[in-house]
Amino acid sequence: MIQLSYLDYIAVEKRSFLHRLSPKLKIIGMLVVLFVIVTMRSLPGLFLLYVILLTLYFAGKVPAKILSLTLYPLIFAVLFIFLSGFQIFFILLILLKVLCGSTGVVLLLATTPYPSIFSVLGRVLPSSFVIALFLTYRSIFILLTVLENTQHALYLRGGVQWKHPWRSLINISNAFGHLIIQGIDASEKMYESMVLRGFKGKIHYRGE
């Protein structure tokens, strides 16, 4: 999750033709990718889509180290493979669908700043949902800062060691408890500052 801030940094700072492309076009492109993933049942077809996405990934100057994010969902896809009784076609189909989907979304997020994505979504989805999405995204960064500070305290109390599972569980839980309390305090402050800035149930994006 720490990579999230890096992903956001890339979306804002990097310059490539994909970064310059309109967010609306990129979201439409993602929907097309999604449609192909849902409907395509051919391995060569899905493989071709994956190759196209990878080509766009590198053409978009997205750093290779972010590529690990696209592989993460494979851990869970493995569980689903047991359903098929290890049919090779089904396994490859699932793996390619996972890779295409995750590469598509990571590519979208790495080339489009999140306010631009939410701005486009705000035109088609209910405003309360888009505001909640926006605030959640913002809160993740606030909590990451809290988490960074908490990590030092956690380390001083023994951190997470598999040799001492009970102490580790207490430390993890206290860290989450601290995160929740800090988060709730921060949400109250966030609301007060939003009201001070004239928030009346709608977020206005730059250019609107």
Place this chain on the structure above:
Amino acid sequence: MSHIHLPDGVLPVWLWASGFIVVILIWTILLRSMKKEDLTRRLPLLGMMAAVMVLGASVEIIPIAYHVNLTVISGILLGPSLIFLATFVVNTILALFGHGGITVIGLNTLILSIEGVLGYFLFHLFWKVLKRLTPAVFFATFIALLFSTSAMIGVISLGTSHYEELIHQERGKGIIGFEFGKEKEELHPGQPAEEKVNLGPFIAIVLPLGFIGWMLEGVITTLIARYIRRLRPDLLRLEGEPL
């Protein structure tokens, strides 16, 4: 663990589309039943708790590929209506990072909501009966996770005929398949029985791993609740406890 980490294109269209329809209906009902000012005031809290859940989902317990959901503790703190809205947001954000498909957001929201809403009600029920925080939170979490995992298995089992269709796709069908509501699959006569989808091994893996996960999440949620009670008991809104 108790939500579907499935990619797009695996579940039948009718199933994931129904998930979206139900979620949109519940979302609309909830929004209409809440005062606008009240919702606006609580949106930052909703966002913050959703962010806590997203961070919880990113802490992977490597040996068993389990991550905590923190849905029950969020449900206790947010209440049953807001936890539903929060799980919808959480699943959307997680899907944007490739953690579960975009098309399964609706179904995942329903499954995670079961956990949060049930957790909230069970916690208050156990608190009324037992008057002790530790067993109340632990059993509420454990039972809520048991139900949501069962719901997840139930949802996956609904798509069995579709998986069979995908497995047998190899045998001379087209490259594109988009059959809305199609359930029946034409099995070839004399097809070997072992090529059928078997939920047994899947359940045999998910349930023991799930059990470890429910215990783990039960303990973590209990310890979090105890920590919160020490510092901010007002957040837990415990009946009969001085604020």
